[in-house]
Amino acid sequence: MRIEDRLFADRFRADTKSHLKIIDPKICHKCSGKQCTYACPAKVYTQEEDGSVRVAYEGCLECGTCRIICQEYKNINWAYPRGGFGILFKFG
Amino acid sequence: MKDKFDCIVVGAGPAGISAALTLVRAGLKTVVIERGEYPGTKNVMGGILYTRPLEELIPEFWKEAPLERHIIEQRVMLVSKDASTSFSYKSKQLDEPPYNSYSIMRATFDRWFASKAESAGAIIINETLVESLIVENDKVIGVRTGRADGELYADLVIDAEGVNSILARDLGLHPEIPEHNVALAVKEILALPREVIEARFNLKAEQGTAIELVGDISAGMMGIGFIYTNKESLSLGIGCLISDLRKSGMQPYDLLDRFKEHPMIQPLIEGAQTKEYSAHLIPEGGYRAIPPLCADGFLVAGDAAGLVNSVHREGSNLAITSGRLAAQTVIEAKKKNDFTCRALSLYKKLLDQSFVMKDLKKYRNFPAIMEKNKHFFTTYPSLLSDSAYEMIKVDGVPKKTKQWKIIKNFIKGRSLWGLVKDGFNLLRAIG
Numbered sequence A: 001m002r003i004e005d006r007l008f009a010d011r012f013r014a015d016t017k018s019h020l021k022i023i024d025p026k027i028c029h030k031c032s033g034k035q036c037t038y039a040c041p042a043k044v045y046t047q048e049e050d051g052s053v054r055v056a057y058e059g060c061l062e063c064g065t066c067r068i069i070c071q072e073y074k075n076i077n078w079a080y081p082r083g084g085f086g087i088l089f090k091f092g
Numbered sequence B: 001m002k003d004k005f006d007c008i009v010v011g012a013g014p015a016g017i018s019a020a021l022t023l024v025r026a027g028l029k030t031v032v033i034e035r036g037e038y039p040g041t042k043n044v045m046g047g048i049l050y051t052r053p054l055e056e057l058i059p060e061f062w063k064e065a066p067l068e069r070h071i072i073e074q075r076v077m078l079v080s081k082d083a084s085t086s087f088s089y090k091s092k093q094l095d096e097p098p099y100n101s102y103s104i105m106r107a108t109f110d111r112w113f114a115s116k117a118e119s120a121g122a123i124i125i126n127e128t129l130v131e132s133l134i135v136e137n138d139k140v141i142g143v144r145t146g147r148a149d150g151e152l153y154a155d156l157v158i159d160a161e162g163v164n165s166i167l168a169r170d171l172g173l174h175p176e177i178p179e180h181n182v183a184l185a186v187k188e189i190l191a192l193p194r195e196v197i198e199a200r201f202n203l204k205a206e207q208g209t210a211i212e213l214v215g216d217i218s219a220g221m222m223g224i225g226f227i228y229t230n231k232e233s234l235s236l237g238i239g240c241l242i243s244d245l246r247k248s249g250m251q252p253y254d255l256l257d258r259f260k261e262h263p264m265i266q267p268l269i270e271g272a273q274t275k276e277y278s279a280h281l282i283p284e285g286g287y288r289a290i291p292p293l294c295a296d297g298f299l300v301a302g303d304a305a306g307l308v309n310s311v312h313r314e315g316s317n318l319a320i321t322s323g324r325l326a327a328q329t330v331i332e333a334k335k336k337n338d339f340t341c342r343a344l345s346l347y348k349k350l351l352d353q354s355f356v357m358k359d360l361k362k363y364r365n366f367p368a369i370m371e372k373n374k375h376f377f378t379t380y381p382s383l384l385s386d387s388a389y390e391m392i393k394v395d396g397v398p399k400k401t402k403q404w405k406i407i408k409n410f411i412k413g414r415s416l417w418g419l420v421k422d423g424f425n426l427l428r429a430i431g
């Protein structure tokens, strides 16, 4: 099952502003692991052709993995979305 | 100064609501701040709710709480590439009220639980994120929320924010959670008709099964899968240590697909429709990873304090009990008007006397031993399946010869010394 189809089953109330921020995009260029791009369960981070990392915050499931797994460079400024925004689990 | 409360509770999960309910019953002015649209919309669990800790707060809660099925069978499946060996405990006792445990869904359960605190007098403010603590002279005196004029003050703050524990980290109670002390779990709600669930899992109406799975499904990582029956759906998920996930290079949703496609699992979920996909962290560090539990004006409960028993997959019950004990500590502190960390050390004492710390202490070696000995998740489930197959297969080879072959296989898989060490470690992990 594609991740896009999985996320399609979920309800989100997307904010207009991202709650996740890459602190220094230059650091991502030299990060060899790029673990955020595969470990995020919602595929929020994708590597662009020029080596930079794009953040599609709208599909974030708010787990916290990216913050913890970017341990070497601590390059993600991680926060929850504003109150009331983000994922809305119907079941949980 | 603005409105001042006796206590502010951050987070309306089991820990926060249990604390709030205990506080308002003692007449304390209490506010709970929750970032979700309503309590539960942000929360994910397997989930099995154990009856006892909640019953102490709300006698006979099962008569009104939104529950799915009471659990009459607990199954452990050791899974190899294309086989599985199961151990199951099923009993009449588990089918007699008051039931030992229920499957639940957090979105509906938390909302109900919070409504109980609200009707007892707690103020619950939803859709509001606590962004930071207000600290004055090293004492926590309130919280800053994301709202305009969103500062709230209180004698004490109970931090029940859950596993990410950002506020406690920022206060300096612990550093960032290390990746080997936390697991990422991904989960799906799989809809199936009631009759289909009951036929596939051999259940009658209202009865439920809880299955835990170890082995090939975690692709060599320290991880556990689960399948729990709800009324008209299955909760299916898998969790793996973040450190292992990083090394594996696997995508969590691929792991989930692999799990769902396993030949021993696929027939159980055949025809089911994915209704929801979720992800959540689980603290796995156990006893040795518990941070200091208080600061001046501040107490930490539930997942925020890492109170999860990873051997028995329990967390919500530890959250409920720790929330209640934190509240009891606040009630005592209020009487003495002393909110220093020293006065709040009563909390640790109460936790030590309860099952929470007793159980966590018992399994204090488990996380480290399992993390370093991946063959408990890889080699053994396969060896067991191979052995079972060897004994069951009728091929003219005498059983005694087969027995020797099995023993040799074990030694080949792990070496004799490895087997002895594993036995010793296993005893140390669960002793």
Ligand SMILES: Cc1cc2nc3c(=O)[nH]c(=O)nc-3n(C[C@H](O)[C@H](O)[C@H](O)COP(=O)(O)OP(=O)(O)OC[C@H]3O[C@@H](n4cnc5c(N)ncnc54)[C@H](O)[C@@H]3O)c2cc1C
Pocket: B010, B011, B012, B013, B014, B015, B016, B033, B034, B035, B036, B039, B040, B042, B043, B044, B045, B046, B047, B048, B049, B050, B128, B129, B130, B131, B160, B161, B162, B163, B185, B186, B187, B237, B239, B280, B281, B282, B301, B302, B303, B304, B307, B308, B313, B314, B315, B316, B317, B319
């Ligand atoms: C996949 C999975 C399966 C599990 N299975 C089981 C099981 O079968 N049985 C069991 O007993 N336990 C299980 N657990 C563990 C259990 O879910 C947790 O131990 C329990 O939920 C902890 O409760 P809590 O109140 O401490 O935290 P949470 O339930 O996480 O609640 C924290 C609350 O705080 C809110 N919040 C967080 N930060 C802020 C902030 N800054 N401002 C405002 N609000 C905030 C959140 O929205 C949330 O409502 C499982 C966990 C997972 C992830």
Ligand code: SF4
Pocket: A022, A027, A028, A029, A031, A032, A033, A034, A035, A036, A037, A045, A053, A069, A070, A073, A074, A075, A076
């Ligand atoms: S893991 Fe961290 S440093 Fe590496 S690419 Fe991702 S965000 Fe950048």
Ligand code: SF4
Pocket: A020, A039, A040, A041, A042, A043, A044, A045, A059, A060, A061, A062, A063, A064, A065, A066, A067, B279
């Ligand atoms: S919090 Fe979880 S879902 Fe959101 S971006 Fe980070 S890893 Fe992905």
